[in-house]
């Protein structure tokens with residue numbers, strides 16, 4: 050281990066995921082304040098929500114701060130392959146331009162994304178074996194296998210001259226994960242004995258009592274449930290939960306049903322898992338195109354679309370728009386998944402659509418078909434008892450999750466807790482942990498092909514346009530500033546009944562005598578007021594003046 054440099058500090062800086070669910074990006078810095086070296090852990094996205102950000106598919110962290118320190122950026126380390134941890138790499142790497150480190154399955158997922166973005170030749174992805182180690186300047190990293198809801202989740206032990214940080218990544222304690230290693234609690238306990246300065250830890254389920262439950266139990270339950278159903282059967286699950294896919298396939302086999310993979314990401318994930326040595330016992334799958342000949346009781350469709358995504362397989366099946374798969378009266382759909390907050394409406398709409406066709410909808414509310422991939426309170430307590438950090442730093446959650454996590458850590462006798470939001474830099478050592486700086490942070494929106502900062506305000510103006518439409522008014526004025534023709538109106542998304550009142554108000558305001566400079570604003574206000582009086586809504590109004 051290198052000796053501590055004079056005046057060196059160890060700092061932690063979240064730029065995404067601290068105070069929100071999704072788009073995780075965490076930074077660690079070591080060195081004197083004017084010469085710090087940096088590593089980044091994870092680089093994820095958050096999916097856009099139509100109501101808040103119309104037209105925005107993806108959001109990701111603003112990395113302005115990292116662009117400024119790029120020369121001292123030693124690497125980007127990925128803990129696992131979920132979109133909220135690696136989904137932004139292909140978008141943000143051109144701004145970071147550092148080597149990327151990941152275990153084989155995560156690297157495979159990343160490779161396909163980079164290839165799609167045309168970046169695979171430029172980005173140096175270094176594959177780290179499970180349990181492997183990486184040295185990046187003053188940071189010595191050890192990958193520790195844990196359990197979660199995707200193959201190859203890793204915690205990181207980050208050794209620095211000022212102490213060891215355990216970065217848990219996303220985790221749970223699953224005694225029977227079905228795929229991959231069980232949580233390497235021996236390594237975590239060993240670190241605890243060695244002495245851990247700080248633990249940066251998953252807060253997702255800090256409000257949930259007890260334990261998250263095991264994939265093994267879900268498998269047994271799915272085998273029973275699927276064995277009891279007649280008719281066609283579709284199961285939807287997160288494609289990245291490869292252990293769950295295996296469980297559904299085994300339940301299908303036990304019930305004498307053939308497995309049909311429906312949806313591009315389902316087929317892609319199965320291929321990635323097979324290529325990296327998983328799913329060795331996955332049964333043969335039938336192509337979508339050939340599945341219509343199978344008798345109803347002998348088919349199981351494993352589908353994408355558990356979150357009600359409009360373009361995914363299940364939504365297309367529900368809308369009778371799928372070219373090869375159709376379901377109806379007497380068939381069943383199992384949602385082997387949870388509702389991601391924000392997706393409630395889309396999911397309930399989809400489930401109603403299925404119910405309207407006489408399809409039985411089975412979910413985690415009525416059957417044991419899903420477990421979370423994140424630690425509930427008893428698991429958090431176990432982790433703190435193993436690692437025994439001096440400082441607890443909750444991340445990966447909204448503020449209410451992080452605050453409750455901090456409270457739990459104090460109950461568990463952790464001497465110090467620090468709740469830092471995106472952009473708040475925490476000094477972990479030397480001295481007491483505290484927030485020492487604020488750096489620029491925020492969100493970038495992927496809008497079509499462009500990455501634009503949320504502050505550019507287009508989302509707000511699009512919401513306004515979506516809420517109450519648009520009126521464009523062209524005024525033709527002569528040299529003396531008098532109206533030379535009737536105002537020309539262009540109305541979009543305004544109810545017909547309002548048009549006349551707006552036209553009349555605009556003409557009246559334009560006809561009144563006044564200084565030329567005020568006329569546009571007067572007409573704008575008059576048109577808005579007329580719309581509001583009749584309709585109770587204020588559209589966006591723009592006035593253009595043409596002089597003849």
Ligand SMILES: [Zn+2]
Nearest residue numbers: 129131197219
């Ligand atoms: Zn995850």
Ligand SMILES: [Zn+2]
Nearest residue numbers: 131133134219
């Ligand atoms: Zn996550």
